[in-house]
Amino acid sequence: MSEANITAELRNEFGKGASRRIRRDGKIPAVIYGHGEDPIHVTLPGHQTTMALRHMGTNAVLELAIDGKSQLALTKAIQVDPLKRLIEHIDFVAVRKGEKVHVDVPVHTTGDAAKETLVVLENATVQVEAEATHIPEGIEVDIEGAEAGTQILAGALTLPKGVSLLSDPELLVVHVTAAQTAAQAEAELAEAEAEAGIEHDAPQAEAEEAAAEE
Known part of the structure; x- marks a missing residue:
């Protein structure tokens, strides 16, 4: 799997308010865990990161440039806005070349x-x-x-x-x-309805009931 090279910015502001400001600027808040180190909180360029993840698919590995150093990061969880379909937050795991995951x-x-x-x-x-x-x-x-x-x-x-x-x-x-036949499907539906206590009036009974109401 290829890697995407993305420049990340370290961040020291946290909380919902800070995350909203980051997203308003077209960026994505993210955190990198792993190797027994303290989590690294970063901000990623929104469009570039989104396109990289779409192209690379599941288990994308991004090569992040953080404060002049390179860090490979394996995508583990992506939080997406259910309405806007925009990425709101990403969790990564720090990895190294040659490391088994x-x-x-x-x-x-x-x-x-x-x-x-x-x-x-x-x-x-x-x-x-x-x-x-x-x-x-x-x-x-x-x-x-x-x-x-x-x-x-x-x-x-x-x-x-x-x-x-x-x-x-x-x-x-x-x-x-x-493959299920139409007859089998109807039989299963009838059995399920019977178990649920659903009854269907016969056509003649329905007609007699309608006539009585008139």
Whole structure:
């Protein structure tokens, strides 16, 4: 995974008021934890940081220039405004080149399963160990032609070189099932409604009730 070079400013103002002022200036407040050191509070350029994170995706590693020194920072948590969709705060973990980190990596399916099947991604991520600067953006699972009943476990995933699986090898990742027919769907709905105590009047009863009201 590539790194983005971003100049960060140290900050000594904290609290909601300070964060609001930072965001009004088009910047993003952030904090860097790790290696047994005190947290480092910084301010990042809003547009450059947002574009870097969008481009790099999950587990982005940014190379931050802080007070003349370079610091690699692994993205761990991003707080986003639910309405404006702007980044409000970022938590990073300090890392070093060559250092191994534990991260959750998304799983993606490729190809098309057999006809009349349904592909269920039972677990959208798996945990792996990888070098901080070589974290895979995702792990692909080929399901081309997979028949109903196919189950792909975490231990069967093909991982990039240098990446080790930490999740349980028996963890179910992808399950290919037979597609549900319309009749089966109606039967399940009727069963669920019966359990919930929902009753439907027969068409004739509805008509008689309507006539009586007239």
